[in-house]
Amino acid sequence: MSWAQPPASPPPGWYPDPAGSGRQRWWDGTRWSEHYAGGPPQHPQPAAAVAALPDQAKDKTPPPVFWAVPAAVLALIVGSIGSWVTVEVSAFGTGFSQSLGGLDEGGDGWLTLLAAVIAGALLAIWVFERSVVLPVVAAVISGVATLIALYHLADPSTGEDLPAVVDINPGWGVWVAFLSALGLTSAAVAIAFVSGPRD
16 A cells, blocks of 8 residues: 655745735745735726826925025015116206105006016915916016016116206116016026926
């Protein structure tokens, strides 16, 4: 009478988990251990969950260039209120000077001030909405403010014929308005490029 030999056990190693977890499990040569390879089992996500991921995972942290916006808006407001024109009159051996602010006598500082508020508001909304239209419109508005300030820098007399004894120069406010509007425009354009691929 012959006895049947029991089947030989497989050598120690990683094998598919007989419990059907989809992972590799360690066989020590005599029994299954509690050690698994490959981490937790990966299950495909339903299509609806995959489609919803971009909106859920969208990063609401603004890019570093955004933090130039509050400074530029504040500087543009200050520049809009500040001195836009310095008038010096010298006649008969005497002279005097006077400064006019951007908001004095219906000056164009009102336009740059309004541009600062609107462009700043649009870029603040962009942080939550991330629509590329918002920084594009903000760039156009602040670009117009840049051109207004540049015009006043190039021609402080705004085209008026003045006597030779009157000397008109741009004030510090129009310089601040120009530089800050230019910075705000640049920041808005950079934000538009950052947000473009996400929309």
